Amino acid sequence: MSRNSVFVLATLAVASLLPRAAFSQAALTKSFSGAAALNFAARVVAFGPRPSGSAANTRQRAYIREQLATCHCEVSADAFTAQTPDGPVAMENIIAKFPGKSGRAIAITGHFDTKKMTNFVGANDGASSTGILLEMAAVMTGRPRTDDVYIVFFDGEEAVRDWTDSDSVYGSRHLAGKWTADGTNRRLKALINVDMTGDKDLDIVYESSSSPSLRKLVWDAADALGYSAFFLRQPNAVEDDHIPFLQAGVRALDLIDFNYGPGNAYWHTPQDTMDKLGAHSFQVVGDVLMRVIPELEAEKQ
Numbered sequence: 207m208s209r210n211s212v213f214v215l216a217t218l219a220v221a222s223l224l225p226r227a228a229f230s231q232a233a234l235t236k237s238f239s240g241a242a243a244l245n246f247a248a249r250v251v252a253f254g255p256r257p258s259g260s261a262a263n264t265r266q267r268a269y270i271r272e273q274l275a276t277c278h279c280e281v282s283a284d285a286f287t288a289q290t291p292d293g294p295v296a297m298e299n300i301i302a303k304f305p306g307k308s309g310r311a312i313a314i315t316g317h318f319d320t321k322k323m324t325n326f327v328g329a330n331d332g333a334s335s336t337g338i339l340l341e342m343a344a345v346m347t348g349r350p351r352t353d354d355v356y357i358v359f360f361d362g363e364e365a366v367r368d369w370t371d372s373d374s375v376y377g378s379r380h381l382a383g384k385w386t387a388d389g390t391n392r393r394l395k396a397l398i399n400v401d402m403t404g405d406k407d408l409d410i411v412y413e414s415s416s417s418p419s420l421r422k423l424v425w426d427a428a429d430a431l432g433y434s435a436f437f438l439r440q441p442n443a444v445e446d447d448h449i450p451f452l453q454a455g456v457r458a459l460d461l462i463d464f465n466y467g468p469g470n471a472y473w474h475t476p477q478d479t480m481d482k483l484g485a486h487s488f489q490v491v492g493d494v495l496m497r498v499i500p501e502l503e504a505e506k507q
């Protein structure tokens with residue numbers, strides 16, 4: 207037996223101990239888990255109501271940072287004082303950057319604050335987006351990348367009182383201004399915002415203010431994955447954290463399920479609790495986002 211054949215046999219022996227899939231690149235990277243995203247949502251709901259400026263909001267931000275510390279990303283804060291109808295409120299967006307090499311960028315965003323209301327824990331409205339973003343950050347770690355991928359956790363999406371242009375989307379308005387000033391918005395190929403997409407009964411609005419080409423890319427990805435039933439075709443306009451970026455000239459899309467409970471009865475009520483959420487809905491949104499990112503990276507624009 208030659209040294210060479212010993213080497214070959216030894217290699218085969220090792221190979222036979224490993225599952226075949228271990229040799230494919232895809233198997234070497236973690237795939238998006240809806241169950242893990244749902245679990246992250248449950249962890250932040252356990253902090254209780256998390257309106258901007260509250261101690262629970264601060265504790266939640268520390269938790270998000272702890273999770274991001276385990277990812278291979280650059281974490282930064284966008285802290286500011288929002289002028290609200292209830293006076294100045296300290297707010298802070300958290301930004302995780304996964305560096306690419308093209309000079310272009312993609313952003314996936316969502317909000318972590320909850321509406322300032324008694325007994326409101328925002329399982330779907332606040333925690334679901336936080337859970338999806340935390341699981342995406344875990345999945346992005348170790349993936350080959352072309353463009354920079356930003357995962358952004360917005361504070362201050364909710365109105366402190368009633369929703370107006372000046373009392374809403376504080377965090378995204380602040381970051382859109384900052385990213386216009388520092389040139390990041392010009393590098394963005396796309397920004398996709400997720401909000402309230404944890405509902406067991408998932409139906410995502412065909413949001414009519416969003417950029418049509420980006421909406422088509424996402425809806426096509428959903429079709430290709432067999433998820434057409436969860437993506438509506440009837441246009442409806444929803445104001446959300448994507449709007450300040452659209453106004454800044456960024457190609458942007460909002461993924462929101464705005465049909466939460468009978469007649470939207472769970473929205474902004476104490477009924478917005480974990481039992482209304484389903485891991486499959488997190489899986490659907492995560493799978494679509496993970497499919498769309500490389501498609502955006504392949505775009506030459």
Ligand SMILES: [Zn+2]
Binds near residue numbers: 321331364474
């Ligand atoms: Zn809300």
